[in-house]
Amino acid sequence: MKVDAVDLFYLSAPSAGENGAPGQDTLLVRVRAGSYEGWGEGTASPLTAIAGSLAANPIVGEPLDTLDDIARIGSIVRSGSIDPGQANHLLSGIDTALWDLMGKRFEQPVYRLLGYPKAYPKMPYVSVRFGNTGVETIATAKQARQDGFRAVKFGRGPFGKSGPKEDQEQLVAAREGLGKDGILLVDAGAVWGEDVPRAIKALRSLRLTDVLWLEDPLTFGSLSAYAAVAEQAGHLRLASGAQCPTVQMAQSLMDYGRIGYAQIDVGRIGGISSAKRVIDLAIERKVTAVNHPANSHLAFSASLQCYAGLPEHRLCGYPVGTSPVVRDLTVEPLRPEGEEGLIYPPDAPGHGMAPNLTTMRAHLVNLEIVREGRTLYRTPEL
Amino acid sequence: MKVDAVDLFYLSAPSAGENGAPGQDTLLVRVRAGSYEGWGEGTASPLTAIAGSLAANPIVGEPLDTLDDIARIGSIVRSGSIDPGQANHLLSGIDTALWDLMGKRFEQPVYRLLGYPKAYPKMPYVSVRFGNTGVETIATAKQARQDGFRAVKFGRGPFGKSGPKEDQEQLVAAREGLGKDGILLVDAGAVWGEDVPRAIKALRSLRLTDVLWLEDPLTFGSLSAYAAVAEQAGHLRLASGAQCPTVQMAQSLMDYGRIGYAQIDVGRIGGISSAKRVIDLAIERKVTAVNHPANSHLAFSASLQCYAGLPEHRLCGYPVGTSPVVRDLTVEPLRPEGEEGLIYPPDAPGHGMAPNLTTMRAHLVNLEIVREGRTLYRTPEL
Numbered sequence: 001m002k003v004d005a006v007d008l009f010y011l012s013a014p015s016a017g018e019n020g021a022p023g024q025d026t027l028l029v030r031v032r033a034g035s036y037e038g039w040g041e042g043t044a045s046p047l048t049a050i051a052g053s054l055a056a057n058p059i060v061g062e063p064l065d066t067l068d069d070i071a072r073i074g075s076i077v078r079s080g081s082i083d084p085g086q087a088n089h090l091l092s093g094i095d096t097a098l099w100d101l102m103g104k105r106f107e108q109p110v111y112r113l114l115g116y117p118k119a120y121p122k123m124p125y126v127s128v129r130f131g132n133t134g135v136e137t138i139a140t141a142k143q144a145r146q147d148g149f150r151a152v153k154f155g156r157g158p159f160g161k162s163g164p165k166e167d168q169e170q171l172v173a174a175r176e177g178l179g180k181d182g183i184l185l186v187d188a189g190a191v192w193g194e195d196v197p198r199a200i201k202a203l204r205s206l207r208l209t210d211v212l213w214l215e216d217p218l219t220f221g222s223l224s225a226y227a228a229v230a231e232q233a234g235h236l237r238l239a240s241g242a243q244c245p246t247v248q249m250a251q252s253l254m255d256y257g258r259i260g261y262a263q264i265d266v267g268r269i270g271g272i273s274s275a276k277r278v279i280d281l282a283i284e285r286k287v288t289a290v291n292h293p294a295n296s297h298l299a300f301s302a303s304l305q306c307y308a309g310l311p312e313h314r315l316c317g318y319p320v321g322t323s324p325v326v327r328d329l330t331v332e333p334l335r336p337e338g339e340e341g342l343i344y345p346p347d348a349p350g351h352g353m354a355p356n357l358t359t360m361r362a363h364l365v366n367l368e369i370v371r372e373g374r375t376l377y378r379t380p381e382l
Numbered sequence: 383m384k385v386d387a388v389d390l391f392y393l394s395a396p397s398a399g400e401n402g403a404p405g406q407d408t409l410l411v412r413v414r415a416g417s418y419e420g421w422g423e424g425t426a427s428p429l430t431a432i433a434g435s436l437a438a439n440p441i442v443g444e445p446l447d448t449l450d451d452i453a454r455i456g457s458i459v460r461s462g463s464i465d466p467g468q469a470n471h472l473l474s475g476i477d478t479a480l481w482d483l484m485g486k487r488f489e490q491p492v493y494r495l496l497g498y499p500k501a502y503p504k505m506p507y508v509s510v511r512f513g514n515t516g517v518e519t520i521a522t523a524k525q526a527r528q529d530g531f532r533a534v535k536f537g538r539g540p541f542g543k544s545g546p547k548e549d550q551e552q553l554v555a556a557r558e559g560l561g562k563d564g565i566l567l568v569d570a571g572a573v574w575g576e577d578v579p580r581a582i583k584a585l586r587s588l589r590l591t592d593v594l595w596l597e598d599p600l601t602f603g604s605l606s607a608y609a610a611v612a613e614q615a616g617h618l619r620l621a622s623g624a625q626c627p628t629v630q631m632a633q634s635l636m637d638y639g640r641i642g643y644a645q646i647d648v649g650r651i652g653g654i655s656s657a658k659r660v661i662d663l664a665i666e667r668k669v670t671a672v673n674h675p676a677n678s679h680l681a682f683s684a685s686l687q688c689y690a691g692l693p694e695h696r697l698c699g700y701p702v703g704t705s706p707v708v709r710d711l712t713v714e715p716l717r718p719e720g721e722e723g724l725i726y727p728p729d730a731p732g733h734g735m736a737p738n739l740t741t742m743r744a745h746l747v748n749l750e751i752v753r754e755g756r757t758l759y760r761t762p763e764l
Contacts (some may be wrong), residue, residue, distance in 0.1 A: 044465050051433035083426050085467040221630035248603035256638045368752040
């Protein structure tokens with residue numbers, strides 16, 4: 001079998017998402033080989049990834065017979081770029097599509113191809129915004145519980161922008177709304193920049209309200225600053241990694257930034273192959289792996305495959321927002337199931353998510369890139 | 383004064399460079415404000431940066447009166463992107479153009495705006511390829527000396543691909559051709575991947591031949607692996623950083639990767655503002671700063687401004703290759719001067735390099751990006 005076609009699609013939904021939804025643009029990748037088709041999704045700017053693909057080494061015609069061929073194709077893409085992060089950005093969708101395709105070829109879920117004998121359910125967390133007032137935050141937390149989410153990640157809004165007193169009010173409100181048995185996560189969105197003392201001042205109320213993780217208190221990648229905060233954090237753990245452009249960077253966050261939760265964006269770091277490498281490194285370091293909420297349920301399932309076999313790594317970020325690009329890109333979404341509202345990775349070949357071509361076509365962006373009168377890219381047929 | 387226009391130009395020269403020349407594509411940025419014009423250059427894929435600019439926060443109309451406005455405009459570009467590396471990629475050319483413009487506005491070289499009272503000359507190194515045989519390598523080294531370069535960086539070719547014995551032959555040849563007083567640098571181009579023991583095995587012959595720095599022995603950003611090699615390297619220092627997408631990453635290479643030379647690509651890390659931050663961090667850590675060879679003499683001069691006032695940080699990478707995009711993008715190149723063949727940062731406003739519009743126009747790529755029938759980008763008038 002050879003790679004017959006690699007097609008990139010830019011999808012965009014006009015309406016903005018709600019409650020901390022990720023971007024409403026997304027990049028879909030379709031790979032065809034033999035009689036098989038695989039789908040992948042990338043997180044960051046589709047136009048930039050498409051532009052990047054025009055300078056990348058071609059992979060059409062490459063043999064695709066064994067799982068090792070996926071890594072080999074990844075090396076081809078990477079070796080053609082002077083910028084590892086940019087190559088991984090493009091590769092994320094391609095690599096995921098290749099795993100999906102090989103899962104169909106071997107009639108196995110991707111998690112099994114990755115060596116996990118079985119998949120365990122994950123507990124989904126939903127991402128919401130802090131309210132402008134404590135009363136609003138209580139209501140948001142209660143709503144999330146009513147929607148069936150025991151774990152809730154609060155972020156943005158006024159948090160971190162005033163002082164420890166105001167932040168404490170917000171955190172107490174979030175805890176009140178969630179109840180004692182709720183799992184409370186906080187995403188600080190680098191609000192304290194490089195100001196380590198301010199971040200440390202916030203720790204007390206985060207611990208008092210039993211926050212499980214504090215995500216990105218500081219500028220992403222400031223390793224020594226993260227370590228300084230982690231040292232003062234006690235049982236509260238730091239989370240980071242969604243912006244990691246490379247496996248090496250994710251490793252550094254664990255080794256030197258002393259994070260306790262490694263967040264992995266399968267659509268950013270280079271796809272399933274790279275995500276699995278980060279997870280293996282996390283296990284060695286007793287760091288807990290967790291996916292980063294994907295745009296759609298296609299990337300969501302892909303992200304779950306990577307750590308489906310690890311019951312102790314139990315949380316997962318659930319895609320939020322009502323945009324069709326989030327909700328309806330697949331024929332079925334992955335819904336919380338049972339009394340506990342858990343997510344079960346699909347027991348189906350590949351990542352198990354069938355693309356919804358109707359939604360895709362409705363949100364497909366017609367794009368053309370022309371160089372000296374010659375068309376380098378034109379949106380392919382879907 | 384306000385930013386009136388920001389224009390991005392994709393330049394490309396057809397012929398490949400020689401002797402390890404960087405890519406022959408380059409991104410030029412022109413910023414206009416009031417009656418002033420500034421020019422900047424970015425290193426990585428122009429098409430990707432142009433695509434990235436279409437999703438970026440607009441900066442036209444932003445006030446530009448003080449030097450602080452440059453940092454503020456940088457924050458605007460960064461805050462519009464979920465990918466810090468991608469934002470810095472685009473920002474590199476813009477930030478450099480803003481410094482050039484403000485230098486013209488205040489009639490000062492950029493280095494003086496950065497706080498250096500005077501500029502010191504730098505010793506240029508030229509980048510060449512290891513020969514296929516030792517005899518070829520000797521000849522290459524001799525030629526570089528004849529061309530006036532006392533410092534020469536060897537890379538690529540067979541180096542690191544066979545074994546320590548073959549590498550030693552190459553290094554002995556390079557040293558023989560350079561002479562005892564030559565400065566020998568080696569760029570391993572990550573040839574040993576993640577194989578720390580193989581990299582350590584190579585150290586002996588690098589020390590025997592008095593190599594000043596070993597650049598990127600391993601996969602970029604593998605901090606603990608770099609540190610493990612640095613620990614065994616004795617007086618030989620590691621160099622890395624050209625691929626750094628962020629200041630934070632450069633800091634990590636120093637703090638945890640234990641590099642002795644911080645290589646800074648002003649066209650990649652976010653322009654002059656970011657490069658200066660890395661240099662300040664390097665000084666604090668007793669790490670030596672050095673520019674990474676730029677595409678053209680425009681970015682070359684910009685890179686020198688950032689550490690022009692630091693006489694102890696004496697080496698600089700000299701742009702190589704005979705492509706017009708490298709050689710003729712400016713009216714005059716910066717040539718080695720005097721008996722020692724040193725480079726003097728221009729004593730002229732801004733970065734001091736006047737663009738050669740004739741060359742630029744000859745190599746300008748006509749590009750058009752069309753979304754749903756609407757032109758998002760069309761190559762501007764030059």
